[in-house]
Amino acid sequence: MDAVKVLLVTFYFPPAGGAGVPRLLKLAEHLPELGIETHVLAPDDPKWLHVDESLEPPPAAIVHRAKNLGPRSRRPAEELAAAHGVARLGVRAQLLFRGLLVPDASVVWAMTAATAAARLVRKEGIDVVVTTSPPGSVHLVGSFVRRFTRARWVADLRDSIASHPHRRRQIRGEGALARHVARRADAVVAASDAIAAEMQTLGPPRRLQVIANGCDFEDFDGLEYRPGERLRVTHAGSFFGRRDPRPFLDALAKTDGDVVARFVGGFPTAYQDYANRIGLGDRVEVVSHRSREEVLALQRDSDALLLLIPDNDGRGRGVLSGKVFEYLAAERPILAVVPPDGEAAALIRGTGAGTVVAPDDVEGMAAALSELDEQWRAGKLNETPLAPEWRDKLSRRTRAREYAELLEAVVG
Numbered sequence: 001m002d003a004v005k006v007l008l009v010t011f012y013f014p015p016a017g018g019a020g021v022p023r024l025l026k027l028a029e030h031l032p033e034l035g036i037e038t039h040v041l042a043p044d045d046p047k048w049l050h051v052d053e054s055l056e057p058p059p060a061a062i063v064h065r066a067k068n069l070g071p072r073s074r075r076p077a078e079e080l081a082a083a084h085g086v087a088r089l090g091v092r093a094q095l096l097f098r099g100l101l102v103p104d105a106s107v108v109w110a111m112t113a114a115t116a117a118a119r120l121v122r123k124e125g126i127d128v129v130v131t132t133s134p135p136g137s138v139h140l141v142g143s144f145v146r147r148f149t150r151a152r153w154v155a156d157l158r159d160s161i162a163s164h165p166h167r168r169r170q171i172r173g174e175g176a177l178a179r180h181v182a183r184r185a186d187a188v189v190a191a192s193d194a195i196a197a198e199m200q201t202l203g204p205p206r207r208l209q210v211i212a213n214g215c216d217f218e219d220f221d222g223l224e225y226r227p228g229e230r231l232r233v234t235h236a237g238s239f240f241g242r243r244d245p246r247p248f249l250d251a252l253a254k255t256d257g258d259v260v261a262r263f264v265g266g267f268p269t270a271y272q273d274y275a276n277r278i279g280l281g282d283r284v285e286v287v288s289h290r291s292r293e294e295v296l297a298l299q300r301d302s303d304a305l306l307l308l309i310p311d312n313d314g315r316g317r318g319v320l321s322g323k324v325f326e327y328l329a330a331e332r333p334i335l336a337v338v339p340p341d342g343e344a345a346a347l348i349r350g351t352g353a354g355t356v357v358a359p360d361d362v363e364g365m366a367a368a369l370s371e372l373d374e375q376w377r378a379g380k381l382n383e384t385p386l387a388p389e390w391r392d393k394l395s396r397r398t399r400a401r402e403y404a405e406l407l408e409a410v411v412g
Contacts, residue, residue: 013042017052030400032060043068070108114144132156194318214396234302251365317342
């Protein structure tokens with residue numbers, strides 16, 4: 001059998017930064033090592049909030065760009081809070097335009113990318129196209145290619161399309177899009193069991209497989225941990241949707257003054273004001289957006305790591321984001337403020353990498369912070385290395401092998 005040729009279609013790819021980039025970036029790095037000719041289609045300009053010049057496309061992958069004529073990404077709450085009078089009306093008008101785009105604002109790029117992907121399939125002899133969401137509109141590219149070419153289509157779901165954990169309700173036809181993906185794709189890959197179960201009820205898909213995110217252990221090589229003068233609990237990542245740090249801040253206020261929280265990647269003004277109102281002042285450190293390399297160094301050089309996943313009426317139980325695996329690879333104790341009966345909680349408990357507390361359990365968080373502080377003062381807040389079997393199971397290379405086997409099966 002000739003080598004499989006795959007086209008990975010993603011909205012988030014270098015120079016874009018942030019949590020949506022590593023899954024496909026690492027896949028594009030490891031698939032060529034497994035004998036799969038790998039092409040990537042991404043926007044010429046993602047117009048994303050974060051740019052990370054330290055990230056580079058893997059040399060073995062062939063990267064193609066499609067022009068992005070869509071609107072830039074926004075921070076609606078922050079922009080509205082800063083604007084007044086006529087300026088505020090202007091911001092509302094711009095946000096209204098974005099809100100009218102269905103199923104999301106990236107659909108403008110998807111329209112351009114669809115024809116570009118079809119041309120690439122014919123020119124390069126692509127066997128299978130992988131589209132990865134969010135944003136959900138990227139799957140329209142895969143659907144178009146499957147209809148008008150002979151290439152197979154694999155839909156990769158990093159988050160649920162219909163029941164997103166940071167959204168209160170469906171407002172842009174997300175359910176219809178999810179059903180279309182489930183019924184039309186040649187295979188659906190889900191990043192968690194909960195996403196797979198949801199797609200099973202909507203389809204069922206022709207082929208359905210769970211391939212979770214993975215740990216990039218090698219990315220932490222050479223990064224050091226140095227105990228600080230106070231216990232530093234670090235949260236890495238942006239705040240959006242239903243992710244709310246206020247219960248954690250309430251818990252922090254109940255603990256000793258030597259426990260501080262460090263938020264890397266920005267912290268909305270409303271939450272900074274809340275922290276000041278409850279007397280946290282110098283106990284909350286805000287670090288603006290950094291390159292992935294710098295963020296990994298900050299995670300490693302932390303006494304503990306904070307994971308926040310909202311319950312959102314049960315939607316958060318199935319969230320198993322890339323951040324969970326990044327924290328595991330950092331090998332620092334994790335305070336997991338997550339749904340106790342969810343997938344992230346099960347993984348943290350299974351690996352023995354930290355403590356799980358419910359998102360609304362302020363007293364439980366305060367107790368966990370005090371326990372971390374006690375261990376830190378005694379010099380016993382040790383690393384949390386994973387057992388060899390866990391390292392192999394969770395490695396990003398293992399995930400890439402699973403993906404390669406799926407692609408070959410879909411094509412075969």
